[in-house]
Amino acid sequence: MTGGPLEGVRVVDLSSVVVGPICTRVLADQGADVIKVEPPEGDLLRNLAIGARSPGMPGKFMQFNRNKRSICLDLKQPAAMAAMHRLLDGADIFVSNIRPAALARLGLDAASLAARNPRLIHCAILAFGTGGRYANRPAYDPIIQSLSGIAGTFERATGEPRFVPMVMTDHTTGLIAAQCIGFALYRRERTGRGEAIEVPMFENMASFVMTEHLGAASFDPPAGPSGDLRQLSPFYRPLPTKDGWITVSPNTDAQAFAFFDAIGRPELRDDPRFSSAQARTANAAAYFEVRAQGLAQRGTMEWLAILEAADVPVAAYNRIDDLAQDPHLRDVGFIVPEDHPTEGRLHRTANPNRFGGGERADALPAPRLGAQTREVLHEAGYDDAAIAALLDAGAAREASLPPA
Structure with missing residues (x-):
């Protein structure tokens, strides 16, 4: 049984x-x-x-x-x-x-x-x-x-x-x-x-690929090129900190603005490229570059503490051999x-x-x-x-x- x-x-x-x-x-x-x-x-x-x-x-x-x-x-x-x-x-x-x-x-x-x-x-x-x-x-x-x-x-x-x-x-x-x-x-x-x-x-x-990336090309005639610009950015990956790697994913306005505050760039809240989710998607390359530049300022553990406290989606970077020691999995x-x-x-x-x-x-x-x-x-x-x-x-x- x-x-x-x-x-x-x-x-x-x-x-x-x-x-x-x-x-x-x-x-x-x-x-x-x-x-x-x-x-x-x-x-x-x-x-x-x-x-x-x-x-x-x-x-x-x-x-x-x-x-x-x-x-x-x-x-x-x-x-x-x-x-x-x-x-x-x-x-x-x-x-x-x-x-x-x-x-x-x-x-x-x-x-x-x-x-x-x-x-x-x-x-x-x-x-x-x-x-x-x-x-x-x-x-x-x-x-x-x-x-x-x-x-x-x-x-x-x-x-x-x-x-x-x-x-x-x-x-x-x-x-x-x-x-x-x-x-x-x-x-x-x-x-x-x-x-x-x-x-x-x-x-x-x-x-899977077409659902994710057909996007604007779903329309006839196409309303724009295929591909999700965020996921096709070269910065769509774990990013380097002062002493390692980290991954962030601030998508809502509240998360993005909290991230800007954390990296010492509160003025980006009002930047028309980043002031809404739609604008951040349209300017994904610039937005991801801002993330990369900001995260390079501090170490991984410091960022984890700061961004978790600000309720920004953030995660450590696990290599294959790290997974067995991940505290949540334990x-x-x-x-x-x-x-x-x-x-x-x-x-x-x-x-x-x-x-x-x-x-x-x-x-x-x-x-x-x-x-x-x-x-x-x-x-x-x-x-x-x-x-x-x-x-x-x-x-x-x-x-x-x-x-x-």
Whole structure:
């Protein structure tokens, strides 16, 4: 009994790397029973990421795959596909990030599975929507960042295109997929029927960029150029102080005027370039330069005290290694110590969201490849002899323990 809002919901997860696993981790964190179906070589992330105590168990994989159970099936073998169908016949949700043509060749497309299990919610996370010419192209995060305009926002801001240094499009699309699954579950409660969901990375990220930056170019004819001038400013970043870095974001008049007072420039309240939110947006480059010049006068801790007292949005600058020591994250118990049964002591992130009606009470460590193969097959109705036959044929595989 997990106690989360998705308790009793079973997910068959045929996804890998990041975009699918982040979706199913959200579902698992909320109490769903997520069965991670992996090929004999395992999820690519097991070998793509570095930093592990034993093969196939790098830290990055473990962060994305907590609260899941792993079954290893070679779906090229008919006996393994039969086992897969048994799992899907008893599932509520199927998640994959396999290209549409390959999914159809496996007979795991939405129409085929709906014929077997009409209540199944089939969520296909794709690089590109099936209605377009890119539909069956392979893609990873940098491909989508380049194509969707994310890298182009850096060119507008700094003169050089670059990628956000994390798989942002995978994370974002995975979260959107989990949201869509929630919507579909709600509709199934009313109709009794499942449905097919298509969640494309490219279209979702193009939507993010265009919603943020189309702006005046939304009109026909355009009322002005595209792009949010504030966010495309080279000063839209942490700014240097006398002894470090800091970030400020005074947007309302009250916040901006309090900031002007704090940096010793109260006369800027009446400067027509800065006297209203609209004026500050139109003159974003000059406004951001004023911020940069003002913040260079004092040290970071001094500014934090002054600006927090003035109710100006302000924050210290955290590097990656600083996050584990952030006092707020410590207050809320964001970093959770875990004793993994094979990988030893580690630290993982907690589920940041809270449900008043109850949350997942247990916590499953990220599984070794095939760690629950036998257990899951038993639940699907296979007896010991049938499981042994699958294992002997190589259609299913079990986890091997790391060397002592």
